[in-house]
Structure formats: C-alpha cells, structure tokens
Amino acid sequence: MKPEELEKILKEKFGENIFSTKIPENKRLFIKINGDIVEDFATFLKENGFDMPITMGATDFLKQKRIEIFYAIWSSTHDFVVFFKYDVPRDNPVIKSLVKIWSGVQKFERETWELMGVDIEGHPNLKPLLLPEDWDYEKEGYPLRKDFNVNRYMSPWGDEKQ
Amino acid sequence: MRDMMSYRYHPFNEIVELEGGLFQLNMGPQHPISGQGRFIVITDGEIVYSIEMDIGYSHRGIEKILEYRNLMQGIVPIERMVMLDTSNIAMGYVLAVEKLYGVDVPPRAQYIRTIIMELNRIISHLYALGLYSESAGWNPAIFLWTTADREPILDILEMITGARWSYSFFIPGGVRADLPRGVKERILTTLDYLENRIRVYEDSWIYNETFRMRTEGMGVLPRSKAIEWGAAGPNLRVSGVPYDTRKNEPYAAYDELDFKIVTHTAGDSYYRGWARVEEIKVSIDIIRQAIENIPEGRIRVALPPKPVQEEALARVETGRGELNVYMYTEGRDKPYRVKISPPSFRNFYVIEQLPKIQTIRLADVPPLIYSFDPWFLDADR
Numbered sequence: 001m002k003p004e005e006l007e008k009i010l011k012e013k014f015g016e017n018i019f020s021t022k023i024p025e026n027k028r029l030f031i032k033i034n035g036d037i038v039e040d041f042a043t044f045l046k047e048n049g050f051d052m053p054i055t056m057g058a059t060d061f062l063k064q065k066r067i068e069i070f071y072a073i074w075s076s077t078h079d080f081v082v083f084f085k086y087d088v089p090r091d092n093p094v095i096k097s098l099v100k101i102w103s104g105v106q107k108f109e110r111e112t113w114e115l116m117g118v119d120i121e122g123h124p125n126l127k128p129l130l131l132p133e134d135w136d137y138e139k140e141g142y143p144l145r146k147d148f149n150v151n152r153y154m155s156p157w158g159d160e161k162q
Numbered sequence: 163m164r165d166m167m168s169y170r171y172h173p174f175n176e177i178v179e180l181e182g183g184l185f186q187l188n189m190g191p192q193h194p195i196s197g198q199g200r201f202i203v204i205t206d207g208e209i210v211y212s213i214e215m216d217i218g219y220s221h222r223g224i225e226k227i228l229e230y231r232n233l234m235q236g237i238v239p240i241e242r243m244v245m246l247d248t249s250n251i252a253m254g255y256v257l258a259v260e261k262l263y264g265v266d267v268p269p270r271a272q273y274i275r276t277i278i279m280e281l282n283r284i285i286s287h288l289y290a291l292g293l294y295s296e297s298a299g300w301n302p303a304i305f306l307w308t309t310a311d312r313e314p315i316l317d318i319l320e321m322i323t324g325a326r327w328s329y330s331f332f333i334p335g336g337v338r339a340d341l342p343r344g345v346k347e348r349i350l351t352t353l354d355y356l357e358n359r360i361r362v363y364e365d366s367w368i369y370n371e372t373f374r375m376r377t378e379g380m381g382v383l384p385r386s387k388a389i390e391w392g393a394a395g396p397n398l399r400v401s402g403v404p405y406d407t408r409k410n411e412p413y414a415a416y417d418e419l420d421f422k423i424v425t426h427t428a429g430d431s432y433y434r435g436w437a438r439v440e441e442i443k444v445s446i447d448i449i450r451q452a453i454e455n456i457p458e459g460r461i462r463v464a465l466p467p468k469p470v471q472e473e474a475l476a477r478v479e480t481g482r483g484e485l486n487v488y489m490y491t492e493g494r495d496k497p498y499r500v501k502i503s504p505p506s507f508r509n510f511y512v513i514e515q516l517p518k519i520q521t522i523r524l525a526d527v528p529p530l531i532y533s534f535d536p537w538f539l540d541a542d543r
Contacts, residue, residue: 022473025261029413048334052389054477055503070501072486074477076403079410083475083488104392107171108503109512130218130542143226150230 001078003029006048013044024121027080035069035095042101049077057109058093058116062146064092065090067118071098071105088118088147089110097123179206182468184211187524191219195297195528199538203527205393210522213437213531215510221542226328228500233334236497243504244540247286248328249278250480257413258489259334261474263465263483272335272415274322274458277349278331278451280445281319285312286357286481287438287445290535294435297528298376299326304367313358314352321345336462346453353446358369368439381530382517384429389514394505395483396437397534401429407479419451431533438535467491480508482535487512506540 003023010031011018017034024030033041046143050073059068072086087090088095097120099106109128113120117137120126141148167181178186178242187203190196200216224243228236240255241248254277260267267275292308307481316326319340323329331338369375383393388401396513406423408416424440469491477486490499515530522530 006174024474028475030473051391054484054508055475055488055501057488057503059490059501070415070488070490072503076405079405081475081477102392103390104511107507128218130217130221143223148226150226151299152218 001048001075003080004077006082007031009042009048010044014041016100017041029080029082031082031084031111033084033086035088038086039096039098039101041084042098045073045082046101048075050075050082051102052076053102053104054081054106054162056105056112057104058112058118058144060088060116061146062076067093067116069112069118073102093118094121096117099123115142115144170472174204183207187296189527191214195532197536197538198542199536201527203524205524208524209522210527212517212528213514213522214259215514215536215541217507217510217541218539219542220539222543225502227499228497230496232495233497236500237330237333238328240502241330242539243412243543244480244482244537245327246289246537247282247472247481249282249332250286250478251485252330253258253279253330253414254478255478256332256334256478257478258474258476258487258500259465262469262471262478262489262491263334265335265463265465267336268463269415269457270340270459271461271474273452274333274337274341275463276415276419276452276502277341277449277456278314278319278322278329278337281349282443283481285315286446287442288312290481290532291435291438292362294529294532294535295373297532298373300367300373300376303364307359307363308517309514311356314355316541318349318352320343321348328471333378333462335465336460338462338506341456342521349449349453354483356442358423360439363439368436368536374432377435377529377533378430380526381522381533382430382520383499383512383516384427385427386513386534387519388429391515392508393483393512394499395481395535396424396441397434397483397509397512400437402428405484407477407484411477413476413478415452416448418455419448421448421451431530432515434533434535453468480505481528482537482540483509497507502543504543506535507538508536510541 007021009122019032022030052074054074055072066087067090068087072081072083074081086142109120109123112118114129118158175189176200180186185205198220202214204211204218209467224239227239239253241252243251252429265449288308292305320326383401385402388398404423404425409423424437473490475488477484486503488501489497494500
C-alpha cells in the first residue's frame with residue numbers, strides 16, 4: 001500500500017472525521033482527525049498493518065487554547081509512517097490511552113502526562129519518569145507547556161531561585 | 163508494593179524485602195554497571211520478576227531548550243544527547259530542518275556527512291561492545307582494547323571537524339568545512355588497522371565458546387514483540403525485521419552506496435552483540451565506497467528565508483537505532499516544538515517487558531541490558 005491509497009481508504013471510511021491530510025514527501029502521511037474517533041481510527045490502522053509506534057507527544061498551542069496530541073506509527077508491511085494528530089482543549093486535556101492497541105506507546109504517553117500535563121485515561125503505569133520526585137506541579141507547572149517560566153532556570157548567573 | 167514513591171524515599175537501601183518473598187534490588191545510579199540511571203530489579207529467588215528502568219537522572223530538557231534557540235544554535239544542545247554518537251544525533255535535527263526548508267544539499271556535503279557518520283557509528287559500536295563484555299564479566303581487556311581502538315578514529319574526526327566529539331559540523335544546508343588534505347589516506351590506513359583488530363575481537367570474544375554459552379538463548383526478543391514494543395536499531399534487526407533507516411528511507415549519500423543490512427532471526431543477546439561487530443564491517447565498507455566515489459563541488463548552500471513546510475518528521479539511524487525528530491514551526495527561525503524520540507527510550511521499554519515472556523536469572527541482568535546498548539543520556543534528553 002502507498003500513502004496515497006491509504007489516504008483514500010481512510011477518507012472513505014471516516015468521512016468528515018478526517019479534517020485534513022497531506023503527503024509532504026515519500027513515505028509520510030500526515031492526518032488531522034477528530035479526537036472522538038481516535039480509538040476506532042487506531043484500531044483500523046492496527047488491523048491494516050500499522051504495528052510499530054515510533055513516537056508520540058503533544059504540542060501546546062497557547063494562543064489557540066488547544067493541545068495537539070500526535071502519534072507516529074510505522075508499518076512493517078507497507079514501510080511508511082502515518083502521523084496522525086488531534087486536538088484536546090487546553091484547560092481540560094484528557095485523552096484515551098492507546099496502550100491496548102500499541103503497547104510501545106506506554107513510555108511516550110507517560111512522558112506526555114508528566115511533561116505536558118495531559119491526563120491519560122486507561123494508562124496502566126502513570127508514574128513520574130523524568131522530573132525530580134519532589135517536583136511541585138502547582139508551583140512550577142508542566143515543563144513543555146508554553147507558559148512554563150523558563151527564566152527561572154536560564155539565569156546567566158546560575159542562580160536558580162530568583 | 164511497586165509504588166514508585168516508596169523506594170524513592172529510601173534511596174540508600176540497596177536491597178528491600180517486599181511481601182511474598184520478593185526482593186527489590188536497586189542497581190544504580192552509583193552501581194558500577196548502571197551508568198546514569200537505575201535498574202530496579204524485583205526478584206523471586208534467583209528468577210527476575212520484573213525490571214524497571216528508572217531514568218531521569220540526567221534530564222536536561224533538550225526539547226524545551228531547542229524552543230528557545232534558533233535553528234543554527236539548536237545544533238549545540240542536541241548533540242549533548244549522546245556524546246559518543248554526536249554526528250548521527252545532529253543529523254536527525256539537521257535533516258528535520260532541511261525538510262522544513264526544502265533544501266537540496268550538495269552531493270559532496272552528503273558524502274562528507276556519510277563518512278563522518280559511519281566513523282561515528284564505529285566508535286559508538288566499539289564502546290557498546292566494550293561495555294557489553296564488561297557487563298558479562300568477560301575479560302576486562304576487551305573494554306580497554308575497544309577504548310584504545312577508538313583513538314585513531316577520534317584523531318581522524320578531530321582532523322576533519324576540529325573536535326574529538328560534539329563536532330557541530332553538520333549545519334542545515336551542508337557541512338562546515340571540506341575534508342582536509344591527506345585525510346583520505348589516513349582513513350584508509352586506519353580502516354585496514356581496524357579490520358585486523360575486529361578479527362582479534364572475533365577470535366577472542368564474539369566467536370569464543372565461553373561467551374557463546376554465556377549469552378546464547380538469553381533474552382530472546384521474538385519478531386512480533388520487537389515490533390509491538392517498538393525496539394530500535396540492531397536489536398530490531400536481529401529479531402528478524404529488516405529495517406534500517408539508511409536503507410528504507412535513505413538520507414545523506416546512502417542511496418548511492420551499496421551495502422547490506424545486518425539481520426538475523428535469533429533475537430537473543432549473543433546475536434545483538436554479533437550484529438554490532440558485523441555492522442562495524444558494513445560501516446568500513448561504506449566509508450571505503452564513499453571515499454572512492456566522493457564527487458567534487460560545493461559543500462554548503464544557504465537556507466531560504468522562509469520554511470516551505472509547517473512540520474516535518476525526520477528519521478535517521480544512529481548507532482543505537484532509529485532516532486526521529488518531529489519539528490513544528492510557525493514560520494520563524496525558531497522551532498515551535500521539537501519532539502525527539504531517541505532509540506534508547508524505546509529499547510528501555512523492551513527491556514522492561516522481557517521478563518514477562520521468559521525466565522531471566524539475576525546474574526544475566528547486566529549482560530542482558532547491555533546487549534541492548536542502552537544509553538541513559540539518550541533516553542533522558
């Protein structure tokens with residue numbers, strides 16, 4: 001299967017729930033979908049041979065008040081990458097875990113939960129991963145969000161507690 | 163019982179007795195074999211019940227730092243991810259930028275990049291082999307040998323780039339400088355020397371019956387699980403998945419060179435070590451071809467003023483496996499968001515899952531983990 005063929009199949013299957021698609025280069029398919037259908041969409045991809053998750057994360061759009069969740073899945077049979085993403089509201093970001101579909105996204109989702117502050121329903125192992133254990137989320141915030149105060153940590157004088 | 167907080171408040175207890183006769187061993191971060199992380203091993207007698215890779219001891223927030231640097235400045239922090247393998251890591255970032263801007267890099271620059279990346283892969287694999295032999299309780303000389311054999315290659319890299327590591331040599335649009343005079347002969351001499359040394363490693367270590375008995379059949383990663391859990395690099399290839407980014411999605415000059423992918427179907431610890439030796443041989447072959455076929459011409463083009471794409475996903479093959487960099491930009495010279503997905507991060511998940519499908523003994527844990535070539539700084543970012 002080529003990215004163009006999959007694009008056509010997905011558009012037929014999911015219709016209006018696919019907001020936009022693009023193929024910027026060989027072996028890539030970028031898709032923006034409706035967040036409500038993400039589980040059906042992921043199951044459909046898995047059934048069609050997209051079996052290996054290669055990355056997962058989130059982008060914070062502060063001005064537009066949304067957080068964009070993205071997954072990149074490689075297929076060992078078709079040898080190209082589907083990169084799909086969907087929006088969640090920024091003030092209440094809750095997503096459904098896809099660990100049951102792709103086991104390998106577990107650590108990536110855990111990292112997103114920790115650094116971006118996205119709640120993940122149905123994740124088996126939500127524990128701090130990278131940040132210090134005494135990290136105060138209410139005071140410090142989530143590091144990868146755009147309103148995180150970086151200046152506290154980037155002082156040219158090396159004084160962290162200004 | 164396995165709540166993360168409970169042991170974090172008792173960090174100095176090496177062994178904690180849990181209920182049901184289980185013991186929790188904290189290997190690291192001061193353990194001699196652990197590196198900059200910790201393995202939390204829960205054992206039932208000698209049988210390993212679970213392994214957890216506790217990372218984050220060297221988290222520097224490189225993804226966040228990159229949002230505050232322009233595209234050229236970002237090369238410096240991203241190289242700090244893996245000091246052994248800096249040019250391959252930097253290539254991922256540079257390739258993502260080039261995809262955003264739609265730049266065609268001159269062929270001579272592509273060949274220079276290929277030579278440097280393969281030299282870098284060799285030193286990365288040599289270090290991995292040294293650590294693997296150390297962790298298997300094997301002759302410590304192997305580690306000293308591989309460390310010593312990295313030196314002539316580091317000298318070549320210093321000659322080309324000006325630094326032994328963290329070169330900042332690849333820039334979007336090309337490379338910083340041309341190859342210096344006399345470097346080709348020196349590389350060829352060094353490769354001849356290295357081929358002889360690899361024969362020594364094979365005789366004394368990798369084809370040695372004792373090492374085979376120690377590691378063969380240990381930590382078998384089946385093909386279906388390797389894909390499902392997202393293993394990367396040689397660990398994926400010896401499980402029977404012929405995926406190599408250099409071949410599947412060629413970047414730099416790899417599409418013009420003729421080389422084979424090292425694969426196997428065994429998927430055990432022994433063949434993960436074997437694959438790295440074989441990959442060094444492939445890298446030597448690639449460098450020889452690249453030196454022979456390197457074209458004349460420019461080594462650098464300027465970037466256009468505006469990016470043509472909004473987002474890009476670049477995949478490159480580093481020494482430890484596939485690194486991918488997702489970059490989103492709003493049309494400024496700074497990335498809005500960079501998501502780096504390093505190979506060790508994915509391999510750690512595979513290591514954690516392995517005790518669930520087979521019996522692993524406690525004495526096998528260090529060689530098992532080091533057969534995956536983990537690098538904590540890589541996973542931490």
